[in-house]
Amino acid sequence: DIQMTQSPSSLSASVGDRITITCRTSETISSNLNWYQQKPGRAPKVLIYAASSLQSGVPSRFSGSGSGTDFTLTISGLQPEDFATYYCQQTYGTPPFTFGPGTKVEI
Amino acid sequence: EVQLVESGGGLVKPGESLRLSCVASGFTFSSYSMNWVRQAPGKGPEWVSSISSSGYISYTDSVKGRFTISRDNAKHSVFLQMDSPRGDDSAVYYCARLDSNTWTFDSWGQGTRVTVSS
Numbered sequence: 001d002i003q004m005t006q007s008p009s010s011l012s013a014s015v016g017d018r019i020t021i022t023c024r025t026s027e028t029i030s031s032n033l034n035w036y037q038q039k040p041g042r043a044p045k046v047l048i049y050a051a052s053s054l055q056s057g058v059p060s061r062f063s064g065s066g067s068g069t070d071f072t073l074t075i076s077g078l079q080p081e082d083f084a085t086y087y088c089q090q091t092y093g094t095p096p097f098t099f100g101p102g103t104k105v106e107i
Numbered sequence: 108e109v110q111l112v113e114s115g116g117g118l119v120k121p122g123e124s125l126r127l128s129c130v131a132s133g134f135t136f137s138s139y140s141m142n143w144v145r146q147a148p149g150k151g152p153e154w155v156s157s158i159s160s161s162g163y164i165s166y167t168d169s170v171k172g173r174f175t176i177s178r179d180n181a182k183h184s185v186f187l188q189m190d191s192p193r194g195d196d197s198a199v200y201y202c203a204r205l206d207s208n209t210w211t212f213d214s215w216g217q218g219t220r221v222t223v224s225s
Contacts, residue, residue, distance in 0.1 A: 043217065095157050
């Protein structure tokens with residue numbers, strides 16, 4: 001199965017900051033990488049699909065890049081509502097569709 | 108509006124059984140792959156099982172032989188039969204739809220909590 005790592009596991013930032021989260025996979029997955037945001041007590045929400053495509057309705061301050069095994073999520077101009085936990089997920093080929101361990105973004 | 112509503116969670120003893128249900132509305136249920144994803148306290152989401160629109164089934168290794176996924180398209184429902192649950196199966200279980208255009212889990216239910224304890 002494809003293994004996922006994320007870094008950092010947590011970070012502290014301020015409103016207006018630009019932050020970058022990294023996701024690495026154990027095998028090449030082309031661009032089959034998604035990013036989700038999760039807030040406490042809520043289900044995850046899709047932000048980015050296919051590594052760099054913005055999900056409908058998601059603010060343009062979120063962006064994604066990468067292919068192969070290395071991917072990044074960037075938030076340009078953090079807003080108060082962006083403080084949450086972010087997960088990457090690979091959907092390459094057939095299941096299992098693995099999630100990363102998460103990055104908690106704190107004030 | 109797409110809606111997924113899970114039910115059936117609760118406290119179950121190790122080795123007993125539990126059946127989770129998810130009722131869908133707002134989309135053509137039979138056309139979508141449906142999934143169960145769980146999340147233990149303080150952990151990331153873990154994909155558990157999927158059943159495609161054509162009935163192809165997959166499981167994560169840790170539940171193979173113990174959990175069974177099924178669907179009833181007439182009732183717009185997907186189920187997860189949990190047999191011989193263990194403590195490490197304790198989690199919030201979410202039903203999630205796979206969007207085959209974006210290959211994302213684009214819609215999720217609110218989750219149902221399962222606690223396995225004697």
